[in-house]
């Protein structure tokens with residue numbers, strides 16, 4: 001596609017962008033129950049204005065833009081306070097949970113390189129509920145991943161299984177507060193004791209929960225300590241762009257001490273240009289996300305977030321009770337924050353997701369893994385409060401509709417045609433054959449997803465991953 005010869009005036013451009021947006025889920029109506037963290041219109045206005053004020057300021061160099069560093073220091077200070085850090089706790093602002101996690105994994109790896117130089121194949125211990133971004137970080141940074149089962153009823157990390165998996169090569173273990181899939185808080189005090197005993201770096205993934213748990217715990221929701229109050233915790237990631245409601249691109253990574261954070265930093269003076277000194281992965285970066293974080297934290301303040309926490313917890317209790325009352329559905333584990341997921345032993349949850357979509361809702365399918373069956377996930381937003389009863393009512397209708405739909409036919413066909421195939425054997429031709437069988441055009445997004453999710457759900461993990469990579473590689477095609 002050539003660059004347009006002549007420029008257009010802003011009005012025409014914005015109208016086109018508005019038209020592009022019509023392709024998306026209309027999330028502002030409050031019926032999209034994943035990916036968005038919606039505090040309502042006024043707060044959205046606050047983050048937009050703050051973001052655009054700092055959109056073009058470059059957070060790369062504090063000597064030129066000291067205000068970006070000033071805001072960063074304030075939002076890190078607030079995070080350290082919320083997570084009960086003492087005066088030694090330090091941190092960095094990053095673009096999101098994944099970047100915060102990459103930073104923490106790098107720091108643990110590099111500290112091990114310094115303190116345990118005999119470790120040549122560093123290992124990271126992950127309960128099977130730990131977010132995928134730890135595996136991505138390990139993949140990028142050359143660590144071996146050791147996945148440890150969780151309790152099949154509660155979906156909580158099991159400290160004894162983690163203890164048994166520690167080897168002389170273990171450089172990091174992870175606890176989640178909360179885990180994305182089930183919305184539960186791992187037993188961080190027990191994991192902290194294990195970390196102290198063994199000297200293994202314990203990272204608490206508070207990307208999703210670190211912020212909101214603070215307010216829920218103060219309101220008496222039973223939540224174990226999950227932050228720097230636990231002595232063995234070395235680092236915590238916490239996203240402002242989730243339930244603190246900042247603009248996307250906002251997370252923090254905190255360390256118990258400067259000594260630990262040092263291993264996250266990177267400097268390069270080994271070239272002809274300006275000396276690069278980066279605390280995090282990004283280099284040039286908009287100061288918009290840090291400004292939006294600063295603004296939203298000051299907009300709501302402690303009182304505002306307490307009120308939001310009260311509201312979303314009441315919604316969560318209502319939804320969990322309502323979903324459990326639907327005979328075909330059961331909530332997984334005991335959610336401790338405003339996220340939950342539910343499974344079914346009688347109907348295909350993937351059909352339920354499609355049926356919900358037909359009725360204007362987005363609920364997020366999650367594939368089976370380890371002790372967790374395939375399920376549907378809900379992220380519960382304050383702005384969706386008015387929809388709680390309707391969501392439950394439509395879930396009942398969707399379950400009834402899903403019961404009438406055939407399941408497993410495509411899965412059986414694909415398993416028969418490609419049985420025994422390993423991920424390495426999925427060539428582009430084989431992949432095209434599978435797409436053809438599924439009636440999917442690789443360059444378009446399918447409408448109903450149930451059959452495809454059923455196929456993925458039935459396949460071994462390496463094959464699932466390979467197919468998804470092939471699919472993504474097809475899907476993103478430059479406009480010609």
Ligand SMILES: Cc1ncc(COP(=O)(O)O)c(C=O)c1O
Pocket residue numbers: 095096097098099131133176178179180205206207208209239
């Ligand atoms: C528990 C947890 N950790 C890490 C992440 C990764 O965060 P991001 O998508 O901002 O990179 C997520 C995302 O949902 C999460 O839920």
